[in-house]
Amino acid sequence: MLTIKNLHASIEGTPILRGINLEVKAGEVHAIMGPNGSGKSTLASVLAGREEYEVTEGEVIFQGKDLLEMAPEDRAREGVFLAFQYPVEIPGVSSTNFLRTALNQVREYRGQEPLDAVKFLSLMKEKMKLVEIDQKLLSRSLNEGFSGGEKKRNEIFQMAMLEPTLSILDETDSGLDIDALRIVSNGVNQLKSDKNATIVVTHYQRLLDYIVPDYVHVLYKGRIVKSGTKELALELEEKGYDWIKEEVDSAAV
Amino acid sequence: MNTLTTQDTFDVLLESAPQNFSVLRAAGKELYQAAGLPAAKAEEYKFTAITKKLEKSISDFRAAAPISISQNQITESTFKGFDGYILVFSNGKFLPELSSQIEGVQVGSLEENNEGIGTIAKAEKDAFAALNQATFSGGISITVPKKIQVDKPILLLSFNQSNEGQVITPRFWIEVGDFAEVTFIDQSVGLGDSSYFINKVVEAKGGINSQINYYRLQHEGDQVIEVSNIETDVQADARFTSVNISLSGDMVRNNLSLNLLGSNCEGNMYGIYLLNGKTHVDNHTNVDHTIPHAESNELYKGIFDGQSRGVFNGKIFVRQDAQKTNAFQQNNNVLLSQDAIVNTKPQLEIWADDVKCSHGCTVGQLDEEALFYLQARGIDKTLAKGLLLYAFVGEVLEKIEDESFKNHVVGLITNRLGSKF
Ligand SMILES: Nc1ncnc2c1ncn2[C@@H]1O[C@H](COP(=O)(O)OP(=O)(O)O)[C@@H](O)[C@H]1O
Ligand SMILES: [Mg+2]
Numbered sequence: 087m088l089t090i091k092n093l094h095a096s097i098e099g100t101p102i103l104r105g106i107n108l109e110v111k112a113g114e115v116h117a118i119m120g121p122n123g124s125g126k127s128t129l130a131s132v133l134a135g136r137e138e139y140e141v142t143e144g145e146v147i148f149q150g151k152d153l154l155e156m157a158p159e160d161r162a163r164e165g166v167f168l169a170f171q172y173p174v175e176i177p178g179v180s181s182t183n184f185l186r187t188a189l190n191q192v193r194e195y196r197g198q199e200p201l202d203a204v205k206f207l208s209l210m211k212e213k214m215k216l217v218e219i220d221q222k223l224l225s226r227s228l229n230e231g232f233s234g235g236e237k238k239r240n241e242i243f244q245m246a247m248l249e250p251t252l253s254i255l256d257e258t259d260s261g262l263d264i265d266a267l268r269i270v271s272n273g274v275n276q277l278k279s280d281k282n283a284t285i286v287v288t289h290y291q292r293l294l295d296y297i298v299p300d301y302v303h304v305l306y307k308g309r310i311v312k313s314g315t316k317e318l319a320l321e322l323e324e325k326g327y328d329w330i331k332e333e334v335d336s337a338a339v
Numbered sequence: 340m341n342t343l344t345t346q347d348t349f350d351v352l353l354e355s356a357p358q359n360f361s362v363l364r365a366a367g368k369e370l371y372q373a374a375g376l377p378a379a380k381a382e383e384y385k386f387t388a389i390t391k392k393l394e395k396s397i398s399d400f401r402a403a404a405p406i407s408i409s410q411n412q413i414t415e416s417t418f419k420g421f422d423g424y425i426l427v428f429s430n431g432k433f434l435p436e437l438s439s440q441i442e443g444v445q446v447g448s449l450e451e452n453n454e455g456i457g458t459i460a461k462a463e464k465d466a467f468a469a470l471n472q473a474t475f476s477g478g479i480s481i482t483v484p485k486k487i488q489v490d491k492p493i494l495l496l497s498f499n500q501s502n503e504g505q506v507i508t509p510r511f512w513i514e515v516g517d518f519a520e521v522t523f524i525d526q527s528v529g530l531g532d533s534s535y536f537i538n539k540v541v542e543a544k545g546g547i548n549s550q551i552n553y554y555r556l557q558h559e560g561d562q563v564i565e566v567s568n569i570e571t572d573v574q575a576d577a578r579f580t581s582v583n584i585s586l587s588g589d590m591v592r593n594n595l596s597l598n599l600l601g602s603n604c605e606g607n608m609y610g611i612y613l614l615n616g617k618t619h620v621d622n623h624t625n626v627d628h629t630i631p632h633a634e635s636n637e638l639y640k641g642i643f644d645g646q647s648r649g650v651f652n653g654k655i656f657v658r659q660d661a662q663k664t665n666a667f668q669q670n671n672n673v674l675l676s677q678d679a680i681v682n683t684k685p686q687l688e689i690w691a692d693d694v695k696c697s698h699g700c701t702v703g704q705l706d707e708e709a710l711f712y713l714q715a716r717g718i719d720k721t722l723a724k725g726l727l728l729y730a731f732v733g734e735v736l737e738k739i740e741d742e743s744f745k746n747h748v749v750g751l752i753t754n755r756l757g758s759k760f
Contacts, residue, residue: 134715137707162717174712178730187726188716195717227730244716 087112087283088153088252093144095132101142102128104308110252113280117294117319118287120305121327126287127171129305130256134168135161148252162188163195165251169241169258171287176228181240184228185210185247192248213246217273234261242273249277254285259293271296291323306334348376348393349470351400352506356474360453367462367472374466383465384592386650386682387621392564392590396534401504402476403535405429408498413437416496416528420743423491423524429498431509431539432477443487444521449478449510456512459542460570465594467566471508471540478510485516485546492522492552492741499537499559500530509539517546517574522554524744529559534589536564543571543579547601550578554744557585557593558751561616568594573633575601582738583610584748585620586755596625599633599661609738610639612672613755614647614679621650628661628691635665640732641672642756643679651683653698659690668698673705673731725756 088110095103102125110116118126132139133146135158146153153161176184190200201209214221217239229237238258245253255274259267274297278284286297294302294316302319304312306327311334312318322330353368377384379391408429417425424439426446433448449456462469483489499507515521525541545551553569565588573579581595597606608624626635641649651670672681683700705727713723729752736752739745 136711157720158711158714159717159719159723162715168715170712170715174706174709176709176712176727176730178733179713179726184713184716184718184726187722188713188718191719191722192717248717 087149089147091145093129093132093146094142095128095139096142097128097139102139102308103132106144106308106310108303108310110283110285112283114301115278115284115286115297115299117299117302118285118305119289119302119319119322121331122289124305125308126289126305127256130168130171130254130285130287133254134158134166159191160195162248163192167245167248167250167253169238169245169253169255171256171260173229173237173241175230175232177230179228181224181226181228182210185244188244189247209247213243216246216276217243218269219243235263235266238262239266239270242270246273246277251282252285253277253282254287256287257289258286259288259290267293268296291319294319304330306330349400349474349506352402352474352504355401357450357476359450360456363453363457364473367457367469367474370462371466371469371473374469376466383623386648387590387592387619389564389566389590389592393536396564396589397505397536399503399505401506402474403430403500403502403504403507405432405477406498406500406502406530408434408437410437412498413496416498417494418743418747420746421494422743423494425494425496426479427496427498428479428509430500430502431475431497431507433479441489441493443484444489445482445484447480449475449480449512452480455514455544456510456542459544459572459598460540460568460596465568467538468540468568471510471538471568475508475510475540478512480512481514483515483519483521486518487516488520489522492524492744495523495525497527498530499527499535499563501533501535501562505533505535507535507537509537511541513541513543513551515543515545515549515551518548519546520550522552522741524741525553525555527557527559527563529563532560532562534562534564537567539565539567541567541569543569545571545573545577545579547574548576549574552580552582552740554582554739554741555584556748557583557591557620558587561587561589561618563588564590566592566594568596570596570598572598572600573604573606576603577601578605578607580607580738581609582735583622585610585612585614585622586751587614588618588620590619592621592623594623594625596627597635598627598629599635600629602630602632604633606633606635607738608635608637608639609735611732611735611752612639612641612643612649613732613752614642614649615644617646619648621652623650623652625654626656626666628655628657628664628666630660631662631664633661633664635667637668638735638738639670640735641670641681642675642728642732643672643681644675646676646678648679649681651681651700652686653684654686655688655696655698657689657691657694657696661691662693664691664694664696666694666696670700671731672702673728674702675705721757725753728756729753
């Protein structure tokens with residue numbers, strides 16, 4: 087589904103990603119872990135098409151198409167979804183209007199009829215249950231005044247509405263208490279199928295108790311320096327990142 | 340005292356002014372001649388070189404003669420869903436035969452009665468107000484008697500076109516009695532391609548506990564150069580709300596002045612600039628808190644594309660007696676192009692000590708983070724921009740209480756922004 091080859095990206099001339107290779111197949115869950123500042127959000131942003139990042143080398147193929155060639159909106163329409171680490175507050179844009187616009191733009195791209203208000207609302211109701219999001223939140227402006235946890239929940243709610251093929255969850259667990267974590271993970275798990283894939287970005291193992299990964303990768307200084315199965319996450323939980331840093335840094339000398 | 344400018348620019352207009360109200364006109368002429376047109380560096384017109392613009396773009400400084408207007412034109416110019424009364428003007432001249440009768444409201448041409456004229460928008464304050472007082476013709480007087488709540492909005496529909504002369508001098512006198520309520524929608528339609536200059540004065544006198552909404556849509560072609568002076572006296576417990584929407588024009592200067600004269604009254608000044616091309620719009624507002632316990636609210640939002648230019652100057656004057664004043668002012672602007680310019684300036688003069696007063700001006704670009712967020716959900720970039728910009732001005736649109744007018748303005752704005760959704 088997704089093939090990342092030797093991906094290099096920089097911001098304002100500073101290299102952040104320095105040769106990422108990753109293969110994600112349908113049905114899989116990949117976890118990307120790593121200390122703060124290692125480039126996890128950068129990778130997620132580059133995949134979603136954030137313009138500040140300049141890809142200097144490498145390629146990303148998504149379902150046979152060159153992802154890096156596409157505008158952010160086309161990536162979303164093709165089925166890429168980024169749950170933001172810091173969802174943006176947009177005063178004056180109602181959550182409902184926003185979602186309906188987004189959904190219908192995606193549907194139009196896929197050659198589907200737009201949803202009318204009634205169908206849209208019933209779909210919304212159905213998906214709201216999945217993440218137990220309060221109707222009141224959705225009658226407000228998009229993310230405006232939402233708590234950290236509410237914003238994260240809203241991200242997963244949007245994901246449920248848009249039914250992406252590849253979901254990238256950037257630190258979706260941060261700011262969630264244990265109940266919210268369970269609810270959000272539940273939502274993600276229910277959306278999982280053998281046709282879609284999930285990349286979970288986190289620097290805590292905690293989330294991976296709920297969303298169980300098939301593979302775990304450690305990102306450090308812009309490279310994937312270690313890959314393994316979910317046991318790797320447990321090892322990281324126990325020993326921290328220092329041993330990996332040491333391994334990498336000493337090898338580099 | 341003369342200034343750098345040619346004082347005789349408007350001589351032909353002054354010489355051919357109507358003969359009625361000679362004392363009033365003579366006073367206006369004298370004040371106009373004493374002040375002269377704003378010089379290049381005149382503080383009040385610093386960013387709006389109106390004199391230069393007039394000299395460059397207007398060649399015939401005679402009054403534009405009224406043009407004939409058909410019922411059809413009126414129907415076509417009335418926006419969809421409008422349900423109200425229509426008063427029609429041709430180059431500033433009121434056309435009673437094409438206008439609605441408004442039950443309980445007295446409407447007359449200013450040719451007959453000049454009572455009150457110049458007592459609110461005083462000629463000594465502004466050269467253009469003085470010039471208007473000397474030269475206006477065929478204005479209107481609208482009186483809403485005590486306790487009358489006009490059931491539907493009154494559309495002041497002006498047709499403007501250069502015709503022989505290029506100067507149009509409308510004058511509205513509005514008097515709203517105690518406990519009376521009325522909503523005006525002031526809208527102009529530009530005809531023809533030649534430039535014309537509108538020098539307009541609107542005076543509104545509200546009684547105690549009266550409510551006046553004055554909505555204005557500036558959406559003529561780029562042939563219009565305009566200076567308007569709108570001024571109102573607001574008495575105790577009364578409310579005056581202005582919403583000014585500027586969408587096009589060549590050079591437009593709006594002077595809006597609210598005199599808060601009675602306690603517990605409220606003055607509201609709201610506005611949107613949505614400009615492109617070379618349009619230049621300057622909103623100069625002034626609220627004068629003369630008494631304790633009054634409130635003023637001001638919110639102007641601007642979006643500037645192309646080589647457009649915006650000026651905002653918001654003066655809040657709180658006199659020493661005006662304790663317990665609440666005065667809020669905000670002006671936020673978004674520049675969409677490198678070549679657009681906005682100058683914004685709050686001007687606060689506060690002589691009372693127990694007041695709540697806040698103000699803020701911002702000039703920025705479109706929020707890239709927000710734009711990316713919307714795109715990342717599959718929304719086309721142009722549409723996403725439109726949604727954000729619409730959201731930006733939405734707060735002002737909410738101030739329009741008349742649904743049909745609001746819908747009309749929303750339609751014009753979403754169309755312009757490409758944000759139909
Ligand atoms: N907009 C930016 N400008 C400059 N540096 C940035 C920017 N965004 C990220 N970085 C830098 O890139 C590196 C990786 O950041 P990020 O991808 O956010 O890491 P992570 O998500 O793994 O914590 C950090 O050193 C960070 O300071
Ligand atoms: Mg991060």
